[in-house]
Structure formats: structure tokens, C-alpha cells
Amino acid sequence: MATEKLGIKIQRNPPDSKLTQLGVRNWPKWSCPPSKxxxxYEAKETCFLLEGKVKVTPTGSNESVEIGAGDLVEFPKGMSCTWDVSVGVDKHYNFE
Structure with a gap:
């Protein structure tokens, strides 16, 4: 079940069937150490976090969205935000 907060859609621990349907394991990978x-987003991004913990704060918002390992996340095209990575990230990603 996906939830949406501040325009960011998150599905926590999606079933393998969903990941296979999307072809997640064939997507490129990106990783980064703890940083801010x-x-x-120049295009809509869908990503699946293999590792890590991030607080994403959309520009102009006082609220943030926490994402972490096992989350399938969709960021809308045109969103500006700050990534605050507390645990190094390893993710698969796909831009539309």
C-alpha cells in the first residue's frame, strides 16, 4: 500500500512481484555516503532503496519525509528538495 506525503509516494517493503513487474533489478544503481x-528532479524518478536512511525535505516545506531500505519511492518531476542522508544510500533508480 503506497502512501503519499508532500508529493512523494512511498511503498514500504513492496512484494517481489511488484519489483519484478517494474524491472527494478535491471535499473542502474546509485549510492552515496552520509551527506546533505x-x-x-528534472523528470519523475522511481527508486528502490537497498540500503540507507534519508530525510527528504521539499523546498519551502517545514516537513520532511523519511525513507529507508526496502522503500519504493516516487518523486514528482520538478520537485526541489534537500536530501539529508544519515545512513549511506544504495539504490536502484529509474527516470521517466
Whole structure:
């Protein structure tokens, strides 16, 4: 069951069938150590976190969304935000 907060859709621990249907394991991988940086999505991104813990704060918002290992996350095109990585991230990602 996916939830949406601040425009970010999150499905925690999706079933393997969903990951296979999306082809997640064939997507490129990206990783980063603990850090904090701004990011703007030029296209819609869907990603699946293999490892890590991140607080994503959309620009202009006082609230943040926490994502972590096992989460399937969708970021909308055009969103600007700050990524605050507390535990190094390893993820599969796909831009549309």
C-alpha cells in the first residue's frame, strides 16, 4: 500500500512481484555516503532503496519525509528538495 506525503509516494517493503513487474533489478544503481545536498528532479524518478536512511525535505516545506531500505519511492518531476542522508544510500533508480 503506497502512501503519499508532500508529493512523494512511498511503498514500504513492496512484494517481489511488484519489483519484478517494474524491472527494478535491471535499473542502474546509485549510492552515496552520509551527506546533505540539494536536488531538483528534472523528470519523475522511481527508486528502490537497498540500503540507507534519508530525510527528504521539499523546498519551502517545514516537513520532511523519511525513507529507508526496502522503500519504493516516487518523486514528482520538478520537485526541489534537500536530501539529508544519515545512513549511506544504495539504490536502484529509474527516470521517466
Amino acid at each position: 545536498f540539494p536536488w531538483t
